Amino acid sequence: MANETVLICEDSLDGVFTGIYEAYRFKKDNAVESHDLIHLAVKEPSAQRLFTDYINIETSPEKAAKVSRTLKKSLGETTYHNLCLAASATFEEKADAVYHTVVLGLKEHDANVLDRLYDSYVQSAFKCYRAAGNEANHFIEFTRFSELDNGILYAKISAKHHVLPFVMYHFADRLPANNFVIYDEAAQTFGLHPSFKAWYLAQGMNFDENSINYSDTEKEYQELFKRFCSSIAIEERKNLSLQQSLLPLRFRPNMTEFHV
């Protein structure tokens, strides 16, 4: 029985893509028979398996960029976008799923590789990109900005998956002139968009929410929106459980209309 190898990469988009790069190189250098004998993981396993080698991979933005380019070129923008979403999910199996989906797609020259849902790797990549995609959509819907006294729009979210880049991308297109900041509390990451410039992510910033000063009209607009939400509801159709299934409680702490 041939030994299996697990490459352990960093839990980030660049980490996973570097992992894919290294997996291909490892296969070539060691003349490994099949990609099936190589796996990617974003975490050390809790118990190491027998006949399995574990190798830690160091993230390299250059190698990751090479992989991005290849994927975009060979699999097309849509599939590339969905693979990125899959890689941003927080499921442990995501790195291996993305890696083996890429292997299948490149082998079959199939830009629609994600449609091959009979394949178990594709199934798990599908699960990952659907979960991350749904969450990104939720934040596109439910993120609420407040206006600060210097005109900056500020929002706080708390995401399960690493979807902040997808959310930033959406708002940068929508509010090109505005300075805005989205803070993902869970990942302690800021997305920053300076007026008419490219957005970027930042970590480790010194930031105290309590020291924020809001603009003069901020409170008024919050109250107006709350009033709007209560006036638009039809009393005869009141249905709180339906509301809750469509707008889960976990989003509400950061949503203006649910603040008392």
Add this chain to the structure above:
Amino acid sequence: MQLLESTSVELYNPQRKSIMEKLSILTDAAKYDVACTSSGVERAGNGRDMGNCKAAGICHSFSSDGRCISLLKILMSNECVYDCKYCANRRSNDIERATFTPDEICELTINFYKRNYIEGLFLSSGIVNNPSYTMELLYVTLYKLRHEYRFRGYIHVKGIPGADAALIRQTGYLADRMSVNLELPTAESLERLAPNKHRKTILTPMRQIQNGIEQGKNELALYKNAPTFVPAGQSTQMIIGATPESDYQIMSVAEGLYDKFGLKRVFYSAYVGINEDKELPAPQTASPLLREHRLYQADWLLRFYRFRVDELLSEKRPNFNILLDPKCDWALRHLEQFPVEINKADYSMLLRVPGVGVKSAQRICKARRSGVLCFDDLKKMGVVLKRALYFITCGGRMMYNTKLDEDYITRNLLSAQEKLPFDKDGITYKQLSLFDCVGQL
């Protein structure tokens, strides 16, 4: 006084209402209009102005009745010279009245939009003075919003029946969606409940908008920078349950509107009793929410599942089955067409299998090109097996040893319970959603 009229200076008026008061009154007055989607147009940002549009539409919140909040849905004014019997704003009602200025609406829209409260504006109005005057108010507001406030988000505006055709046309160039409400399913009902409105005056602007959309497409093909006319299409709505029409009549009207007027959406609004009137159901009559739900499900079948009304209902069976959704109901009456082999059946047949939605049917068609599907795969693709299993085979086999028998399947489907958007404790079918997605039928 002349000087004052020509400037924007406002005279002191003790009855002047605050924005908060106006917003309360004019939101409350608009809430029975059911269309709140922001779908149908994809427009990327231009790198300068505020706003873009997503084809699928975006919901921003859900109100306590479980309906989606996507647009700032308000009336320009709830003053009205008409006297429609079913409407709270009718002339003969003694209620508080208010009117927004165009700038107030623009400020609200922009400030709500940049905070990501809304996807855009839904603007309707009572009839102030006359239809053309009202249409002009709407036009001026949209013009300001697009050109002075440079707003690129979604706008849905009402076309006012009887208004000058040129005004409707101009407004159409500023809006993404326009709708003219049919109000009631038949001309007779309309005459009875809305004496100032006539079927013909409603259908005229509908036809005009349809032609405008067609013409707009041609212009766009000729001149790349031609302004788009109502790019997200036209919709309408009917009130259900205030008048005696059957589901068959209502759905036939809807089908006619889709076929002949090219409508994007028809909305159904379960009547809520507001006014005491001998022509109307008593105000305490429960709103026909389950019926409305069945109509939405059937509407979905017309638009996405390639069904025709005559397949679902007939003169002899004029109303939907209360216990089963229209698709299950149809399948049970056509068992001779089942079971369907998932690995072979064509797309339109897959669409007719209960528990298989549009997305899963598409996924099945794509996936089976390069492999053979089993039941487990179907589940991962989003097929609701507990409904589908009676109607399908995978590789020639049924999932369990089930019988292809109407009573047997009906019993099983009913015990599996359809997921209705009702309150958990409300077994009375009282609560229903107007949420755009009726989900997997």
